[in-house]
Amino acid sequence: MKKRPGLGIVGYGGFGEFTAQVYAQMPQVRIVAITDVDVARRESAAERYHARAYADLTALLADPEVDIVVINTPPWLHASQAMAAAEAGKHIFLEKPLATELEDADILLAKLKKRQVHLTIDYVLRHVPVYETLLKVTKSGLLGDVTYMRLENVASNEALHDQHWFWQRLYSGGIFIEHGVHFFDLCNQISGGHPVHVSGAAHSGPNDRQDRVMAAVTYANGTLANFYHAFDRPAILEQTVLRVVLERGSIVVTGWIPDHLELEGTLPAEQRNQLESLLGVPLTVRDVPAPVGISGATAGQLVQATLDRADRNADYVEAVKRGMADFVMQIQQPDYTPLVTFAGCI
Template sequence: MSASVDAIAAPEPRAAVRTTATIRVGLVGCGAFARFSMARYRALPGVTIQAVADIDPAAAQRAAAELEAGVLAPEALLVAPDIDLVYIATPPATHFHQARLAIEAGKHVLVEKPLATTVADAETLAVLAEREGRCCVANLVERYNPLADAVRDVIRSNLLGDLVHGLFVNDAADEGLGPGHWFWNRSVSGGIFVEHGVHFFDLVASWLGHGEVVAAARSVRPPRPGCGNGGPTAVEEQVMCTCRYAPSGAASRTVDPACGDGNGHAGVLFHFEHGFHQPSRMDRQEMRLVFERGELRLFDWVPTHGELRALLDDAAVAATADLLPAASVRRVDRYEGDARHVRGRFRGFDASGLVEITFTVGKDKLGIYGDVVRDLAADQIAWIRDPAHRRRLTEAESVASVAMACAADRMALAAG
């Protein structure tokens, strides 16, 4: 049930928090992802896993044995006096209610994505967390990837010129998502934009700031009778949306209003596609950022490596390579004399050649996934210990990702 944001009183000064003591973590929802995350949290200095809870007693017992923690009933864990931070890793529709109970009991909360399945609920949690001086962010790990920092630096450097548009295509596996899985039930998951798309709305927002959804659509898999529980029901399997972000780059920020017909919109269009329909061995993702002088691509849904191909002068090649981890430069073509002069978007620039730069964080997907899960928790715990610590992800950004997802979902449903 949603609570009105107005019903929550204005924020008061943040309550004092324990600065040096061990942070005692309680887990609610001992499923597949929680067990992956908890193994990383457990390795953080000054953190102990106090108790776990699940509506499935066998799941709770298994996690408790793995984590050497106690077992409590979910409602008891959310308010237990000896827990400082609750990690909520249940299916999305339960996040709001559980997070609210925990914050009201004085806990900090790390909520699995999405923060909530409606904007009103997400906003309510953020307001409540601020009033109580507590943490309540969603586990939006993408912005903690070193490649996310590198891409942000490339965009801000303007070395490739302005960003013109972006594209993220996520052809994800559904092999582990049988017909009875909660993922397909929109009243539990919130739909693909909300359950999954929030990660990428947040990642792109970390590069380009606030965006707006301008178009969206979805497709459903027709009923497949005879394939088991849930199979006879049609399920949403593919969603797409296009969003607009503020222009990137100095040149676009100084657009002469006398240019153009005045009827268009300046800004960067970014297209997101998420589908869950592939065998696990064909699971694949690609992010493409197209700039005036070339393009940058990232691979995997937690990106592990990327490629950049651009027309650059020698100084820009060196400066770009400096921004990318473990960069390896290959000169594809070299230009001399007049061939050095290149034009695009009514502008000219010089390029000494066409280069390809590959880069990598030097770990496989699971290795980086573990790192970003750990780093997000460490960042939030640093803030819990010291409110002056500047977090990379806040409640406001967690809410913003839900707002984008819900706007896209509404538009996709309206499109039929």
């Protein structure tokens, strides 16, 4: 397919609206169709993008101008809608999660193989500049292997009223599946390994709402990790911190769409230029005396760097664009290796 692919948007809620505005600015794609069970929303969106409004997915799939089906509905619908799109021979740009049940994910991936259509999951964090930098540094090995990761993501529940699908595990899959998948995916990349052991715990608040979850993960390569998510506070107290500990240093990244990174570590003087060019900011070097009272302890030099992004929202928009651009390349260029693959899953 060499033409500009037509997007058929399924679900025009909060995220559907945000991403449609971004796709509308992209020369690589055009929005041709929209469906949402909310009639007013689908009609106003269709008018805005000069697209066709359809009453349901079946009608949208019958539109020959739709090349890529963009699924932004609540999680429990993802697998069945993606399955229908694959059946219709359409490519699928799927919001996370892939499915709320493992069995559905397996069936869907098997179907994709048979129908020869492409599917990607919108792991938007993979395209965020601060995480791209973090990954370059961890993969370089300049500070050694990753030994430990700790994610703390404390988020607001203010926009999540009692009846919201987010609180119903049948509809959302729960916090780890609806939201935590971003960070499991990211940390799998950072570790470079795959999880072999997971244990977890959760807290339920009023109305049996599971609002805090945590997991301890062991990766095959020995990396250990802790993940904590809570949707239990006002928006002004939101905070996301990812700490990555390496053999010879540590990196701390802050923000849901991160805009701040701090690195500290030791490495030979001749490798500092390489680290600086990966980070894109200068290193400062500090002489550190040997700790007192430890026999055989050595003095050394500690390198430090701080990276700040000017505009977090602009980075989010750019990440959404890159995710779609990556998928279009995957569809149009047979030799292209996309960022999100299902290697090892099917």
